[in-house]
Amino acid sequence: MKRWQLWVGLVVSLFFLYWAFQQVNSLGNVLNAMGRANYVMIFPALMLYFLGVWLRAARWGFLLAPVKRIPLDRLFPVVVIGYMANDVLPARMGEFVRAYILGEKELVSKSASLATIVIERVLDGVVLLFFAVVISFFVPFGQGLQNIVRLTSIIFAVAIAIFFLMGYSARLTTLVSGVLARAAPRALRPRFEKVALSFVGGLQAMQRGKLLASTIVLSAAAWICEAGMYYLIALGFDLRQPFYVLVLTAVVANLGTMIPSSPGYVGTFEALCLFVLALFGANPDLAMSYTIVLHVALLVPVTVLGFFYLWRSQLSLGAMAQTRISDARRRS
Secondary structure, eight states, rough: OHHHHHHHHHHHHHHHHHHHHSSSSSSHHHHHHHHOOGGGHHHHHHHHHHHHHHHHHHHHHHHHHHTTTHHHHHHHHHHHHHHHHHHHSSTTTTHHHHHHHHHHHHHHOOHHHHHHHHHHHHHHHHHHHHHHHHHHTTTTOOHHHHHHHHHHHHHHHHHHHHHHHHHHOHHHHHHHHHHHHHHHHHGHHHHHHHHHHEEEEETTGGGGGHHHHHHHHHHHHHHHHHHHHHHHHHHHHTOOOOOHHHHHHHHHHHHHHGSSSSGGGTTHHHHHHHHHHTTOOHHHHHHHHHHHHHHHHHHHHHHHHHHHHHHHOOOOOHHHHHHHHHHHHHHO
16 A cells, blocks of 8 residues: 555545534534433444344355355454454455455465455445435435436446456456456566456356345345444434435445545545435534444444454454565565
8 A cells, every 4th residue: 555545545534524524513512412312222233233244244155156165154254354454444455355364264366255355346336326226216316416326326337247248258358358468567467367367266156147146135135234223323313314314324425435535434434424414404413423423333343343353363464464565575
């Protein structure tokens, strides 16, 4: 990770945090709303959240099945570690951490594993956009929200079309890999071609209709669980919004993770949650207090559990980073 990318992420986060706090009437009102909240609702909300994480681990198992069948009890800790790494490292490094750990522990090609993770992200985007489109039939969207949905729809439509073509057409995949390999330095071409073939191997799930359908169903179920978490915590704040508004809040906030920011999506998450809730008339002070607590609930428990699983696996984030640097030096 280059230092300038870290600074860009930090500046983006500060910009969105500044915008978010400009929407509230006073910090005192936000703190008062936090003090009046019923925090008992966090416990069932976290149960729903971790059920969603468990469903995502099951989904990953389906995507990995053409490469290697791995029991769910061994995949769940890796997924949690990935969440933790996304919360403490920049640039969604948790995805690479997951691929690294799976490669070390289960002897799965890291490139193939990374391909399945990329498919996960595309499926997540498609499911979230599906929710948004369904809601749009019943609730009018403002122009800003329409623009967000349209732009992200184009991005994910292109991505899923590419993966379908690569998954179904070996000839096209070979052609694309060859073009990219020729663009790489001559000394790196053999390794690049090997990595490309392993990556394509991770796309095999796209060729199996029932397998792909199962992953889509699990994706939808996982996001409904997470939206349920948003709803339950909103009840604790007496934030009287229908369930579909909290679903839409989850959709926009998670699509916002595409925006480069600091670890844990600080700033972008708060601004986008506040943006959606304001569209539906939520009091900005109450909405901000709710969003802060929601963000902490999303970050802290899974991060603590992730560090526990990382410690139990006898690995460390520093050791992984050092391994990546050593590999890069050997290839150069």
